[in-house]
Amino acid sequence: MSDPIMSAPTMSDIATTGHVPRTIEGRGPWRLAWLRLKKDKVAIWSLVVIGLLVLVAIFAPFFAWLTGHPPNVQYRETGLTPDGLPVGPSSTFWFGTDDLGRDVLVRVAYGARVSLGVGVLATMLTVVVGVVVGLAAGFFGGLVDMVLARLIDVVLSIPFLLVAVALVSITGPSLLVTIVVIGFFSWASMARIVRGQVLSVKEREYVEAARSLGAGDLRIMFIDVLPNVMAPIIVYTTLLVPVVIVAQATLSFLGLGVEAPTADWGGMISTAQRYYRTAWWFIAFPGSALLITTLAFNLFGDGVRDALDPRVDRLIGR
Known part of the structure; x- marks a missing residue:
C-alpha cells in the first residue's frame, strides 16, 4: 500500500524544519510479513539452501557429465574393491561408490529430483484437495459440513503407513502411485485447518456485503473468503513439504517407492544399511541430503509462520 496515513506537510512545517517531512506509508499485512521474513536470517539462509537443492536437482545431468558417470552405470572394475566392497571418496568418485559400483554423488543429485519432485507434486495435490474440501465444509455448513467433516475424521483415523504399504504392494512401486x-x-489435515478458518470468517461484514450485492457462493468462497485464510494455508504448505519428502523416503526405504534402478535417497539409505561399518559414505551422503532438505524446509516454514503471525512483536525498520 502506498496511501499516506498522515496529512500532507503544511507550509509552516516546511518553514520550521527547513525540509519537507517524509510521510509515513501504510503497509499491508503481506508487505509486513515480507519485511519480517527478510529480517529472519535463519529463514533466509534456509531458503538459500532450498534454492541450492533445487539447482542440484535441475542440473543433476551436469554432475553426470562432469564426473563422466551416468547414474545407473556400474563400475565394477574401478568402483569396487577386490573384495567387492564400495570404494571411498576419491578424485574419481567424489562421494565414493555404492554396493554396485555406481557413483554416489551422481545418484544423490538424481535422488534430489525424486524427493523434491514428489514433495512438490504431492503437496500441491494435498493443498488443492484440502482447500476445496475445507472451503466447502466451512462455507456451506449444515449437511455438507457434517458429511465432509466425518470424511475428514475417517481419513485422519486411517494408519497411513500400513495402508500405504498395502496399496503400493498391490499396485507396485512407481512415482505416480x-x-x-x-x-x-x-x-485431510489441510481440510480441517481451512474449515476452521472459514468458519471464523464467513460471517464477517465483507462476506455479508458481497452476498447482499448478489455475488454467488463460488465467487464469495474463492474471491472473498479464500484470500483471508491464505496465511495458515501458506504456513502449513511450507511445513508439509518436508513431511511429504520423509514419507516418500520411508516408502522407498521399505522398497515401495520408485522402481529400481532409479536413484532416490530412501532407497540408497536402505541399501547402505549393510555397509555402514565398511562404507560410511554410502549412507552418510544420502542421509545428510535428506536431513539438510527436511531441516531447511522446516526452518523456512517456521520463519514464514512467524512472519505471517500478526501477534509477533518485531521492530520493522523504516
Missing part, C-alpha cells in the same frame, strides 16, 4: 498415496492421506 507414491504421489497419489501420499496426497490421499495428507489432504
Whole structure:
C-alpha cells in the first residue's frame, strides 16, 4: 500500500524544519510479513539452501557429465574393491561408490529430483484437495459440513503407513502411485485447518456485503473468503513439504517407492544399511541430503509462520 496515513506537510512545517517531512506509508499485512521474513536470517539462509537443492536437482545431468558417470552405470572394475566392497571418496568418485559400483554423488543429485519432485507434486495435490474440501465444509455448513467433516475424521483415523504399504504392494512401486498415496492421506489435515478458518470468517461484514450485492457462493468462497485464510494455508504448505519428502523416503526405504534402478535417497539409505561399518559414505551422503532438505524446509516454514503471525512483536525498520 502506498496511501499516506498522515496529512500532507503544511507550509509552516516546511518553514520550521527547513525540509519537507517524509510521510509515513501504510503497509499491508503481506508487505509486513515480507519485511519480517527478510529480517529472519535463519529463514533466509534456509531458503538459500532450498534454492541450492533445487539447482542440484535441475542440473543433476551436469554432475553426470562432469564426473563422466551416468547414474545407473556400474563400475565394477574401478568402483569396487577386490573384495567387492564400495570404494571411498576419491578424485574419481567424489562421494565414493555404492554396493554396485555406481557413483554416489551422481545418484544423490538424481535422488534430489525424486524427493523434491514428489514433495512438490504431492503437496500441491494435498493443498488443492484440502482447500476445496475445507472451503466447502466451512462455507456451506449444515449437511455438507457434517458429511465432509466425518470424511475428514475417517481419513485422519486411517494408519497411513500400513495402508500405504498395502496399496503400493498391490499396485507396485512407481512415482505416480507414491504421489497419489501420499496426497490421499495428507489432504485431510489441510481440510480441517481451512474449515476452521472459514468458519471464523464467513460471517464477517465483507462476506455479508458481497452476498447482499448478489455475488454467488463460488465467487464469495474463492474471491472473498479464500484470500483471508491464505496465511495458515501458506504456513502449513511450507511445513508439509518436508513431511511429504520423509514419507516418500520411508516408502522407498521399505522398497515401495520408485522402481529400481532409479536413484532416490530412501532407497540408497536402505541399501547402505549393510555397509555402514565398511562404507560410511554410502549412507552418510544420502542421509545428510535428506536431513539438510527436511531441516531447511522446516526452518523456512517456521520463519514464514512467524512472519505471517500478526501477534509477533518485531521492530520493522523504516
